Amino acid sequence: MSVVGAVLMVVGALLAALGALGILRFPDLYTRLHAASKAGAPGVGLILLGSGLSAMDAFTLVRAIVGLVFLILVAPISAHLLSRAELRTGIKPVSATSIDGGTVNPEQ
Amino acid sequence: MMEIATTIALALLGLAMVGAVIRVVLGPTLADRILGLDVVTTLSVGIIAVFAARTGQFLYLDIAVAVALVAFLSTAAFARYLLSGGRE
Numbered sequence: 001m002s003v004v005g006a007v008l009m010v011v012g013a014l015l016a017a018l019g020a021l022g023i024l025r026f027p028d029l030y031t032r033l034h035a036a037s038k039a040g041a042p043g044v045g046l047i048l049l050g051s052g053l054s055a056m057d058a059f060t061l062v063r064a065i066v067g068l069v070f071l072i073l074v075a076p077i078s079a080h081l082l083s084r085a086e087l088r089t090g091i092k093p094v095s096a097t098s099i100d101g102g103t104v105n106p107e108q
Numbered sequence: 109m110m111e112i113a114t115t116i117a118l119a120l121l122g123l124a125m126v127g128a129v130i131r132v133v134l135g136p137t138l139a140d141r142i143l144g145l146d147v148v149t150t151l152s153v154g155i156i157a158v159f160a161a162r163t164g165q166f167l168y169l170d171i172a173v174a175v176a177l178v179a180f181l182s183t184a185a186f187a188r189y190l191l192s193g194g195r196e
Contacts, residue, residue: 002110006113006114010116010120013119013120014120016120016121016151017127019124020123020128029140043154044153044154047158048157051158054110063169067153067173067176071150077184082139082142082143085190088190089139091137
């Protein structure tokens with residue numbers, strides 16, 4: 001079980017590093033939020049799960065799973081709040097993320 | 109085994125944190141900086157969890173959960189500030 005925990009921790013840290021690369025390289029906030037959500041919930045969640053598994057103790061594992069469930073619950077909420085705030089301040093997504101290359105029209 | 113794995117994980121998390129801090133410094137909008145700070149605090153949760161496995165002190169997992177809670181609250185508060193017409 002300790003080997004599984006170690007592998008999960010390395011995979012989670014790899015996901016977190018890739019998410020940070022996306023935060024650095026993507027062109028605007030809306031695409032960066034996509035990368036940040038991957039670094040947050042699955043990356044750190046896998047690390048928590050691996051840490052709980054490596055303890056080989058049911059109570060510790062339950063505490064780690066509580067943290068994982070909390071991360072999965074709040075990651076979409078904070079991403080939604082941030083993108084809503086950015087859209088309200090009047091900053092449009094870059095045209096490369098739109099199919100017709102035009103502006104965003106929510107009424108369509 | 110656990111020693112090597114936690115060393116690799118800590119190195120990767122540190123690299124990711126450097127990337128997030130660069131995004132906080134560069135901006136360009138306030139929401140980008142808030143996003144970078146959110147990622148930094150979330151990554152610190154991961155670092156605490158790896159540290160718990162490395163030292164065998166699993167009490168640190170409780171601290172990780174508490175830090176995750178504070179990270180969400182601060183991000184929500186900053187986003188509400190932006191929504192209420194906050195300035196950069």
